[in-house]
Amino acid sequence: MSGTITPVTMPKFGLAMTEGKLAGWSVRPGGTVKAGQEIADIETSKITNGYESPAEGILRRQVAAEGDMLPVGALIGILADESVPDAEIDAFIAKFNEEFSSGEDSAAGEAEPQRKIVEIGNLKISVQESGSVHGGIPVLLIHGFGGDLTNWMLNQPALAEKHRVIAFDLPGHGESTKEVGDGSPVTFAETIGKLMSGLEVDRAHVIGHSLGGAIALELAKAKGDAVASLTLIAPAGLGTDINMAFIDGYIEADRRKTLEPVVQYLVHDKSLVTRAMVENIIRFKRLDGVVKGLKTIAETCFHDGKQAFPLRPVLEAYKGPVQVLWGEDDEILSVSGADGLPASVTVTRYPAIGHMPQLEKSSEVNKAVAAFIG
């Protein structure tokens, strides 16, 4: 009896992904991999991301060549130990491909959950929900300055396996109304409080990134126990410095050439910033009212090049569990913001990761959140 064969297939990064390009192999044929070790780079229309090996073994075959565009679920490689004969691997590949091509229509997986619009006063908030309504306390995801709900594309599906997960576009962002009011975290938190009521969410685990972290803290201050826990990813409000070259550049740059270096501040691995990612931001910024809204937020939150809202006291006063996740090479909000927090706060720092660990180290972040909220 020989060892098992593990197929390595085109992963599904985010709900909208139907196909991906094998941008590059990280392991040579014949090389040994551990489960969780990066095995290939996969490029989608939205993002390039490292794909982690599903199991331990020897990469016996690279079925897909670098540059191949394949549907989600298609076979890209074969893991097996050396005892498995080549003939058995050939037979496995033939059988897999035959079954895959006959069922290809369903292979791309379920369709992206429809977005819906929730009206709060005269604001229209674009919301994307997934996961089970019966999954206990829901999870609420708050993106940062200039982002949108797709910032959670690598997290929402994983969290939705056990929870009802709600991602949404903040006012002034994504497909929500472009009116931001005074652009302060307090105002955003008020809107989110109303959004929770509108969605009949009494209590939620709140995950906030960057400015969304500051908003999460304000939400916790305002709603107390309704915030079941806080996961703060590279949050604003804990330090004072902010990279204004990013904030100003994000507002001012209107061409790919000038915007690309600005977007690159977000990640440690600059190759993650694709044409499509920059193009999507340019398209967002062309919408009526977006630049005006971003300017208002920047003026309110980052006045004179400093973070205007010290929220450490809020964090210290909050009674629920708090964890802080931060990339050590964050170029926008320094990881030093995680220093000197109360002992009750779980802090995880990721080496060689930038401002968006939820994208750059999604599997670690997903694990940390799953362990934290149960």
Place this chain on the structure above:
Amino acid sequence: MSKKSFRQAINEALRQEMRRDPRVILMGEDVAGGRGGTSGVKDAWGGVLGVTKGLLTEFGEDRVLDTPITEASYIGAAAGAAATGLRPVAELMFVDFVGCCLDQIMNQAAKFRYMFGGKARTPLVIRAMYGAGFNAAAQHSQALYPLFTHIPGLKVVVPSSPYEAKGLLIEAIRDDDPVIFLENKVMYDDEEEVPDDPYTIPFGEANLTREGDDVTIVAFGRMVKFANEAADRLEKDGISCTVIDPRTTSPLDTGTILDCVTDTGRLVIVDESSPRCNLATDVAALVAEEAFDALKAPIRRVCPPHTPVPFATALESLYVPSTEKIEAAVRSVASYKAKAEA
């Protein structure tokens, strides 16, 4: 965000700007289509190909004006209305009809700002259909954007997709100068994701639909799609292309074109207008003059022959530049070897 056709994208741009600004009005032949008819339906046509459908119902006859078949009168009226405070969008139907009202455009609207020492503003948009492939024969199929590009004082827009059309038309309506907005009639049913909210795309800023190392392709309007298809095929054979959609022929983003040609050293220009004095000759001259040292191969132009657009379907399909012709031109410059010096 949802999928919208080229037709819907243009309709939505008009609708959103008419809602935003009461000075925006529409005029043209059959933009509503009911006047003088016997059906009793006021919004009988909504433009000959249905682009302005529904706008009469929402905005009424004071803002959506069916005009008589006299281009000189209503284009002239639109220019005058623009100069005196409205923001008219006049539809010329087929761009070929410009022959009837060229004075109003060329000598009047285009010249107001200059002749009045910068004191006059003429926020006029003239929409018109262009292009072959619709089996509409020689008088309804021309691609006349070079004619307008030639005239100082006009801005000329040739959108390449639904997303581009919506953003560029809103920009055109908000612009204070006369803008000629040309829609390829074969593209009206093309679909892509288009934001529901209003947005603008600035003039004179080319879009790179892809970036490559070997050959730069400059393409206009519908030809952008063909250029991208050709580039997809060429990529499989290891020839990587940059595709430039200039979006506007006036102003023209010369900087981006020169930058890309400097990088690749090879240039193919795809222009579906008649080949003499068209945009392809214009871009070729620009590159020959400004980036001569970067060129590793002759510039190739992919254009129709210098003939009227044929009516016969077989001939018409040969007339329009095709993906195959673009591919062949790119291959020829990619494999070009300079003759050894004698």
